[in-house]
Amino acid sequence: MRLKSINLSPIRYWFQNVGDNSILITIFTLIWLLGINFIAFIWNLGSVGLIDETEPLFAEASRQMLITGDWITPFFDGQTRFDKPALIYWFQAIAYKIMGVNEWAVRIPSALAAISVTVMAFYVVKWHLTEKDRLDQTTNLPRRYFIATLTSGMIALNPEMIVWGRVGVSDMLLTGGIACSLLSFFVGYAQNSPPSRWPNPWYVTSYVLMGAAVLTKGPVGIVLPGFILIAFALYLGKFKQLWQEAQPVLGIFIVVIINAPWYVLVTWRNGWNFINTFFGYHNIERFTEVVNGHSAPWYFYFLVVLFGFLPYSVFLPAALIKFMGWKFWQNSWRSYIISQERSQHLGLFACFWFLGVFIFFTIATTKLPSYVLPLMPAAGILIGLFSSDLFTHKPTDKSFRLSSWANVAFSLTIAIALLHVLQLLGTDSAAPEFYQQLQHSGLTNLGGWIWLIAAIAVACLNLIRSYRIVLPTNILAFVIFLALVLMPALFMMDEQRQAPLRQLSALAVSEIKPHEELVMVGFQKPTVSFYSRKAVTYLEDAQEALDYIRTQSVTTKNSHSLLLLLEHQEFMTMSLPLENYKPMGKKGAYHLIRVPLPPIKKSHSLSKA
Missing domain, CATH: 3.40.630 (Aminopeptidase)
Structure with missing residues (x-):
């Protein structure tokens, strides 16, 4: 016996009432964007101390920059620090000037970069769906905003984005530059302006953001988006057309203008020490050799994406297949894609974005979980667009139904893991009482119950065929998990691991x-x-x-x-x-x-x- 689809009241109310009122929908959108970004990136941002070992390296180098007035060469404890270019240090030093030398100032550049990604993704997805409605000669205003808010929610509320959006290092700044650059490029591409003396302003914006990415983390800021854009253009057979339209030579010039002053000055001051350390060790060697013992097997990033983008990651395989096609290399599929208006290529563009980052860093020898952070916005866009047909009169895609059941299994797996994680944890010499405190707190059991209830809820939604609410339910479960489990665990870890160092540092200063x-x-x-x-x-x-x-x-x-x-x-x-x-x-x-x-x-x- 097949159960009849049931429209649960919140979604039905949205589509029948709120979605048709432009004022209400604008107010809701603003509240949503403010709410998710506050929860994900601002709430308790400065309430815990800096986390060893990387974050304080950036924080102290930025403090030294402010104190010495040397805005060219970063130093840590009197030694030059050429791990990353200057932009992150400049932003943190400026934040110190405004907010004082504290944890808030260290982390606010990362938080603002993460917020810019969620807002930009919201705008581009909504714009894409507006164009889709125009082509379909319909006005589905509720769907535009609902899918855009859903996408921004998934991008903001996942472990990878939250971790790196709350830590004062360069990774989120790089992700913000690359993600917003790619999204800007897509809007310029989708507007399909005729070639002129100057490229579309969105292309120029993209190049400026690439320049910022290069000033954040070096050549990867232009190599990675360049790799993605070239692959996308070649696949569509539009490389020559886009070369004339986007004028990448001008783009390279913009990137050089943004970066040349600092790179020239820091090289002039430090010579081969900077060149060998920054370009040789921290760029070429990290790609070709294992640096600092950060090696991992070839499947490492499959696990990072699976758990770093939980609980939505199980929808990614079906979303990639939907927009790339089973036979994406065949001319018939490519011809079908090319026949569409450019504005409808966002799903394909997100596929190249996601796979480009994934393949690039899988090839690299040194592997770290933060390296694939730039693909997380693409993952959110893919799943958001994948779910957009649920808000039309089309029947629910079989792949979405299967993914929803995979979501149930994944949530159950998370629940079981949390309920038994204490049996797997070892001792930590730097926080000897943490295990005991965690055990007494009951946080892992609470986390297990949250995901168990989420699994049951999604299973019920699948049975009554209310697939529209599956992803919102996942977002809600993650917010509850963040508020009731992750945040208290963070405070506990800070109390056990970092607070003793802060207290003894203060004592050392006084004595x-x-x-x-x-x-x-x-x-x-x-x-x-x-x-x-x-x-x-x-x-x-x-x-x-x-x-x-x-x-x-x-x-x-x-x-x-x-x-x-x-x-x-x-x-x-x-x-x-x-x-x-x-x-x-x-x-x-x-x-x-x-x-x-x-x-x-x-x-x-x-x-x-």
Whole structure:
């Protein structure tokens, strides 16, 4: 017996009442965009401390830039930092000037970049559907806004976008530049303006944003979108036409004009040190070799997309097939695509965008979860457009029905994993009490129940064939999961892992003597540099610390002691006699001690060193 499709009241009310009122729909859209962006990127943005190890490197380099007035060469603890170009440091330093040196200022550039992506995606999807209505000689105003809001919601509310939109590093700034550049290029392409002396303003906007992407993370800011756009143009057989229309030579000139001043000045000041470090190590070697041990198997990014874009990622295979076609390489399919108006190529464009980023970084040898962040907006657009036929009189596509049941299975898998995750977690020497606190909090069980209820809800929707509400239900489940599980877990992790370092850094500032050196032993935690506002010497282990104490005892003339901040394990390994150190404080897994120079009594370890 087949169950009859049921139109549940919220969606039905939208299409029958709100959707036909342009004022109400505009108000709803503004509230929606403000709401999802606030929840995803602004809420509690500065309420937790900086997260080791990468974020404070950017934060402290930007602070040094503001203090020294050197806006060309980034420094961390007195050493040049050529990992990334200057734009992220400039934005953070400007934010410091406006908001003060704090966590909000560190992260607001990333948050604003993420917000720009969701808003731009909303605009382009709505514009695409408006053009579709024009071609179909209909006015489906509710669908335009509903699908656009749905798309923006999926882009904002997923683990990858939320994590990198809330961390003060360059990845979200790069994603904002690339995503908005590609979307701007598509609008210019879709408007199909006749060739003229100057390209469509949307093309110019695209080139400016590419320039910003290059100034954020280097050549990848133009190589990656260029790779996507060339593949798209070649597939459609429009390369020559687009070359004349978009005038990419002008685009390259714009990118050069934006970037040349900083690249020339930083090279002039630092010479081959900058060229070898930035272009050689951080660009060429990262693509061709494993850097910092960041290797992964070929299927790594399948897992990153599956879990990084949860819970919607299970809809991606069907969406890609819908817009690329099973036989996308055959002339018949290409002819069908080419016969459409350009404005209707958004789905295909998003396919090339998604696959271009995915393939590019799969080929690269060094692999990190953040590398595929630029494909997340394309994933949201693909699934949003994939669901758009649900809001017409067409029968529900079989692939969407199957994807909805896959969504049920995926949500159940997440639920089971969360209910049993405590059995898989190991101990963390930097946060020894975190496991116990997490267990007592019941957060993992709560998360499991949230996704179990979501799975049951989607299964019920599938049974009554109310497929329109499947994706909104997933968004709602993720918001609840974020608010009730992820956010409290973040605060708990901050309290256990980062707060002790902040507290001991503050203590070090209050206790440090003139010319006394602050040394950290163990894993490098750059938050100590940021929160102490001091240059910190980082040593790898206890043996290196003992060697350093011995050396400083001989060479140091201006100070009679060192301040050491070290993990408990390193502290025990050093085996310092009580006469050779003064306890200054202990927080969490860390000790702050003062060691006299030279040591009052030579320990066995010091003698051996």
